[in-house]
Amino acid sequence: MKVSRRLFIRDGVATVTLGLAAPSFLGAIARAQGAHGRHLVVVYLGGGNDALNTLVPYQDQAYYDRRPTIAVPAGQVLQVGTDAGGHALGLHPGLGGLRNVFNEGRLALVQRTGYADSSRSHFEAAEIWNTADPTLSIGPGWLGRYLDTLPRPLDALTAWNTASETPRALYAERSGVPAIPNVATYAYASPNRGSAAREERTAVEAMVANPAPDRPHLAFVNGTSRGALETLDRVATVRSYAPTVGYPNTGFARSLQTVAGAIAGGVGTKVFWVVTGGYDTHSQQGAGDGTYGALMGTLGDGLWAFYQDVRNQGLAADTSVVVFSEFGRRISENGSRGTDHGAAGLMMVLGGGVRGGLYGSAASLTPGHPTLENDSGDVRYEVDFRSVYARLLDQWLGVDSTSILHGDYRSGAPAIF
Amino acid sequence: MPRLSPEIDHLLRRAGFGASAADADQFRATSADALVSHFVDYEGRPDDVDARIGRPDHARISLDDAFSPDTDIDDARQRWLFRMIHTRRPLQEKMAMFWHNHFATAYRKIAAAAGELQAAKMMAYTPGQARPLRGPQGQIELFRQQALDRFSDLLVQVAQDPAMLIWLDGRSNVKSRPQENWGREVMELFTLGVDFYTESDVRAASRAFTGWNLRRSQGFRDDDPQSYYEFFYDAEQHDTDAKTFSFPVAPGGSHTIPARGPSSGLQDGLDVLMALATHPETARRLARKFWGFFVCETRDPDPAFVESTASVYLRNGTAIRPVIRHILTSSWFTDAAVRHTRYSWPAEFVARAIREVGWQNFELGDVLTPLASMGMPLFEPPNVGGWETGPAWYSTATMLARTNFAATLAASQREFLAVSLGADGGTRDALLGAMLDRVTTAPLDRAPREALQAYLQAAGSWTGSPSQLGTRAAGLARLLVGASEYQLV
Numbered sequence: 001m002k003v004s005r006r007l008f009i010r011d012g013v014a015t016v017t018l019g020l021a022a023p024s025f026l027g028a029i030a031r032a033q034g035a036h037g038r039h040l041v042v043v044y045l046g047g048g049n050d051a052l053n054t055l056v057p058y059q060d061q062a063y064y065d066r067r068p069t070i071a072v073p074a075g076q077v078l079q080v081g082t083d084a085g086g087h088a089l090g091l092h093p094g095l096g097g098l099r100n101v102f103n104e105g106r107l108a109l110v111q112r113t114g115y116a117d118s119s120r121s122h123f124e125a126a127e128i129w130n131t132a133d134p135t136l137s138i139g140p141g142w143l144g145r146y147l148d149t150l151p152r153p154l155d156a157l158t159a160w161n162t163a164s165e166t167p168r169a170l171y172a173e174r175s176g177v178p179a180i181p182n183v184a185t186y187a188y189a190s191p192n193r194g195s196a197a198r199e200e201r202t203a204v205e206a207m208v209a210n211p212a213p214d215r216p217h218l219a220f221v222n223g224t225s226r227g228a229l230e231t232l233d234r235v236a237t238v239r240s241y242a243p244t245v246g247y248p249n250t251g252f253a254r255s256l257q258t259v260a261g262a263i264a265g266g267v268g269t270k271v272f273w274v275v276t277g278g279y280d281t282h283s284q285q286g287a288g289d290g291t292y293g294a295l296m297g298t299l300g301d302g303l304w305a306f307y308q309d310v311r312n313q314g315l316a317a318d319t320s321v322v323v324f325s326e327f328g329r330r331i332s333e334n335g336s337r338g339t340d341h342g343a344a345g346l347m348m349v350l351g352g353g354v355r356g357g358l359y360g361s362a363a364s365l366t367p368g369h370p371t372l373e374n375d376s377g378d379v380r381y382e383v384d385f386r387s388v389y390a391r392l393l394d395q396w397l398g399v400d401s402t403s404i405l406h407g408d409y410r411s412g413a414p415a416i417f
Numbered sequence: 418m419p420r421l422s423p424e425i426d427h428l429l430r431r432a433g434f435g436a437s438a439a440d441a442d443q444f445r446a447t448s449a450d451a452l453v454s455h456f457v458d459y460e461g462r463p464d465d466v467d468a469r470i471g472r473p474d475h476a477r478i479s480l481d482d483a484f485s486p487d488t489d490i491d492d493a494r495q496r497w498l499f500r501m502i503h504t505r506r507p508l509q510e511k512m513a514m515f516w517h518n519h520f521a522t523a524y525r526k527i528a529a530a531a532g533e534l535q536a537a538k539m540m541a542y543t544p545g546q547a548r549p550l551r552g553p554q555g556q557i558e559l560f561r562q563q564a565l566d567r568f569s570d571l572l573v574q575v576a577q578d579p580a581m582l583i584w585l586d587g588r589s590n591v592k593s594r595p596q597e598n599w600g601r602e603v604m605e606l607f608t609l610g611v612d613f614y615t616e617s618d619v620r621a622a623s624r625a626f627t628g629w630n631l632r633r634s635q636g637f638r639d640d641d642p643q644s645y646y647e648f649f650y651d652a653e654q655h656d657t658d659a660k661t662f663s664f665p666v667a668p669g670g671s672h673t674i675p676a677r678g679p680s681s682g683l684q685d686g687l688d689v690l691m692a693l694a695t696h697p698e699t700a701r702r703l704a705r706k707f708w709g710f711f712v713c714e715t716r717d718p719d720p721a722f723v724e725s726t727a728s729v730y731l732r733n734g735t736a737i738r739p740v741i742r743h744i745l746t747s748s749w750f751t752d753a754a755v756r757h758t759r760y761s762w763p764a765e766f767v768a769r770a771i772r773e774v775g776w777q778n779f780e781l782g783d784v785l786t787p788l789a790s791m792g793m794p795l796f797e798p799p800n801v802g803g804w805e806t807g808p809a810w811y812s813t814a815t816m817l818a819r820t821n822f823a824a825t826l827a828a829s830q831r832e833f834l835a836v837s838l839g840a841d842g843g844t845r846d847a848l849l850g851a852m853l854d855r856v857t858t859a860p861l862d863r864a865p866r867e868a869l870q871a872y873l874q875a876a877g878s879w880t881g882s883p884s885q886l887g888t889r890a891a892g893l894a895r896l897l898v899g900a901s902e903y904q905l906v
Binding site: 046047120121122123124161164165166179180185187188189190191192195196199202203204206207208210212215216217218220221222224225227228231277280282283284332333334335336337338340341374 | 586590593597598601605611715758760800801802805809814815816817818821827859864867871872888889891892896900901902905
């Protein structure tokens with residue numbers, strides 16, 4: 001039996017405390033190392049992305065039969081060629097920017113990613129992707145375990161969460177991750193000015209320095225406050241970042257601009273976490289436009305701006321982005337012109353060091369086909385998502401994936417690097 | 418003025434939003450048992466808080482134009498905050514917050530589907546105003562009115578609530594292609610929990626609720642405050658075939674809802690909801706949530722607590738009032754060891770800070786952005802699972818948002834604090850003691866206490882002048898409200 005979300009959050013508590021407060025002199029070390037370091041930007045599409053409308057099997061008649069009102073017309077897709085199984089595929093028309101990256105050979109599309117007995121619960125599925133363990137959706141996340149393998153003391157900005165809530169992927173046993181959604185408001189305020197304000201900050205630092213060893217939950221909150229104080233000044237340097245391209249006016253693009261600013265500023269962050277939501281498209285999702293079209297536009301335009309921005313600064317070769325969601329969606333549309341929770345999904349990896357192309361083979365959507373499951377309602381997975389994680393860890397971040405993933409998932413991994 | 422006893426303070430923090438100075442006076446001589454009754458049996462006291470909006474001795478509402486809490490979501494947020502701060506029925510607001518998180522529904526999707534005015538009305542309309550609108554009460558008012566009533570009734574009303582019917586797409590659940598959003602989440606999140614239903618149950622439940630749709634009032638216009646959406650059972654869209662579940666769902670213990678004609682098909686959904694509300698796993702799941710909400714977040718729920726609370730729930734026909742009374746009078750709750758073992762939710766944190774520090778000329782509009790930065794914009798839970806509570810409330814960003822709010826509040830109350838502390842500002846020690854009586858933290862270890870004393874020492878020679886007192890009292894308010902010890906309630 002899996003533990004409920006509410007309960008298993010607790011195991012992160014006593015532990016997250018320890019790593020947060022790195023001494024500030026580490027900033028210099030991080031900068032010295034970080035300028036030439038590699039960066040991984042993890043993008044989570046919250047709600048369960050409808051992979052079949054992201055990468056469209058536009059010559060599969062069953063796709064059109066089963067999606068009478070939400071199928072993307074073949075004439076609208078942005079063709080990206082044919083996969084190893086001979087399926088002709090095209091990107092959603094809102095992903096023009098990503099098609100550019102694909103044409104440059106820097107976008108890998110990994111089809112039918114997932115795991116056996118896929119969870120259709122948002123929360124359980126998200127925890128599984130975050131822990132990289134389908135049987136135990138508790139404990140530290142896969143990125144947190146990566147952070148725990150890095151040499152100590154760990155710089156406080158080694159990872160940077162652009163959302164205000166910490167996802168399980170970043171839970172660690174001995175590494176804290178600051179949440180910095182907005183560099184402009186990531187600042188310290190006082191009711192007073194001058195010496196009274198300075199003395200107050202001195203008092204704050206003394207109060208949160210209390211290690212409270214026999215009060216772990218107090219220690220956790222103190223550690224969080226120390227993490228904030230430790231990172232304030234260096235985060236402030238990103239505020240003045242002037243990107244080389246215009247970013248779209250979306251929260252997603254603003255997060256990516258912040259990431260680009262941190263990379264260009266040599267802050268030294270290795271892992272960034274970015275979230276964009278709205279993918280739980282149970283109703284009125286649209287085909288080439290509408291709700292899903294807007295989601296694709298936000299995703300594609302944001303990533304395209306980011307990719308150009310880092311490329312213009314000669315940083316593309318140091319930067320990889322991986323995009324995932326907690327599950328794909330049902331093949332057949334429902335009566336609300338939307339799709340319900342499904343199984344296998346699509347992972348995307350892009351960056352200057354990525355070997356682009358189509359990986360894996362598309363399902364055949366005709367009922368009864370062995371590439372389907374759940375009474376042919378859903379797409380069955382082909383590529384274990386942990387093999388993609390393994391490739392990212394081994395080949396991109398340069399660590400041993402087997403200890404982090406608690407197993408060897410290298411075989412069958414798509415050769416994206 | 419000495420502080421209240423620890424058990425009274427504990428009750429005021431957990432069942433309410435902390436103690437204002439007036440509460441401290443009122444409850445000083447009250448026993449814990451009497452205070453539990455005061456909280457739980459609130460219906461003897463008038464729900465008059467909305468009528469006090471605008472009074473000069475209350476927190477202020479920020480206005481751009483006419484205050485429209487029934488049709489404007491930011492005004493609705495201000496009204497709810499006002500209620501948390503000034504209500505005579507704190508447990509009612511606390512439970513409304515609990516249900517808002519349990520049946521988490523977000524304004525943004527409703528607004529995208531129905532427009533901002535209708536969405537605000539669906540979330541927050543409160544009937545009984547001087548000039549009432551037509552149409553059903555808003556969702557938060559449903560939670561408020563049913564806060565302690567039968568869960569089975571609440572569940573039915575939630576299933577027929579217009580905001581919920583848009584949020585989980587029930588409005589377009591039709592027999593030809595049932596859609597599963599409501600059918601799944603009602604079992605996973607609102608009742609049983611993820612381990613106690615099957616994929617086949619999801620399909621069966623989704624079919625049972627086909628035809629539970631919405632309709633618009635006659636002459637509907639989405640910019641007309643008198644227009645509204647309402648629940649509508651569309652018999653033509655109901656799947657009339659039998660539906661089989663993995664658990665007993667029909668009277669008599671059968672796992673199958675029999676085939677029913679369209680005109681009586683509404684009963685399918687009612688059967689499912691009654692089965693879910695009275696299922697022992699629902700009882701246990703609610704008990705575990707109440708453990709975290711009222712008792713303790715630093716230890717797993719005591720199995721004996723879960724079983725006894727679930728049993729009170731089931732014995733009382735799913736009524737919540739006896740459940741809460743059971744919890745607040747239980748030895749689990751009164752155990753001194755569980756004090757300050759809960760992580761305060763941002764809305765609780767804000768309301769309590771305002772009640773304890775002061776609200777003179779304080780504008781509640783100034784709370785909305787900080788509350789969002791703390792991770793809890795009212796009426797905007799992140800998803801149907803609600804907010805991740807406990808330690809998940811705390812990240813570097815959300816902690817900065819809390820401490821920066823503490824600074825804003827403290828700055829706004831500088832003069833009020835100087836005046837109201839008065840003679841208590843005669844010495845540094847007296848000032849610190851008075852502020853610690855007022856702003857109640859978990860016990861302070863020696864180091865943080867010395868840091869507070871050092872902060873006052875740094876003021877140089879102590880005159881107790883209004884200016885010095887205002888500066889240092891505001892600084893102390895910022896330090897205490899922003900302290901980690903204040904976050905644990």
